[in-house]
Amino acid sequence: MQLAGLQFNQLRLVDALARSGNLSEAAAQIGVTQPAASHALARLRRQVEDPIFVRTSDGMRPTPYGSRLASSVREALVTLRSGFDRALFEPATSKRTFNVFMTGVGQMLFLPRLLERLSLDAPGVTLRVRHVPAKAPHLMLESGEVDLAIGAFTTLIAGCRQKRLFRERYVCVVRHDHPAFKDGMNVEAFHRVPHALAEPTGYVEDLLDRWLSRQKVRRIVKLHVPYFLALPHLIARSDLLAFMSNRVAEAYAEILPLKVMQPPTKLPTYDSKLFWHERFHRDPANRWLRELFVDLFSE
DNA sequence: ACTTGCAGCGACGCGGAATA
């Protein structure tokens, strides 16, 4: 038997006819007219050289070959349907592990509320936060190794979809009792007080550096640290000044003795976004996680 | 020289209407 000339509707017809024992009814079930069903049945009969179904006093009944064929076709259709059906994602029962790209700052901003929500809505779900690799992070999103990237990545991600969560701006942070800023920000002190900064990661920090040099804003940098997370603690125990995002600064100001001030010059803003690959745009699990981020963090 | 895109043409198969 050659499968090459086989039409999908012929298989659906065999299945429908086996169930109903009536050609007109089978035709209606597969959405064709009775003559069309008859044509299809006749073609199939020629192809397999067997009547498949014969007219009896009890309706259209299968031959022994037709009976076996109908059984195989039914199994095949069930397999096909399961292949075409979109798998549903059930957060309440899922044991899935989600991999996400986040910076250290991102972890601080997003994880507390995210974990709280996960424990309520998806207690079986595991989260694995990954550092963003220097090379080709988009390939990991494309392959599905990582589900989402979340943060202020300006250069990250070719070929990915993205959604803005919120806009961030820079503020200046000093210790709460800094003598040079008793009455808030002043331009003279801003230029005189030494600054601390975290090494650029290749993302938004570069944006600030470029902007300051373009505006010819002079600052004295006395401390470079490799990771941002140490910076607020150092600022709280020194006379140094640092730039950081308003959200991060406000979060740290709740747990450290810090003063948050508007910078004396206009600075660029930047967006925190979600990134995901087109391949997983319609994936139910990926969509659920994206919607969760949007629900929790979108402005 | 080869590839690519497009149009024209004929063959073929599917499905609907009418009918046996």
Place this chain on the structure above:
DNA sequence: TATTCCGCGTCGCTGCAAGT
């Protein structure tokens, strides 16, 4: 239910033009 006839869409082939 089966058959005949017919319209219509699809597919494969061919030739042509333009681009590489």
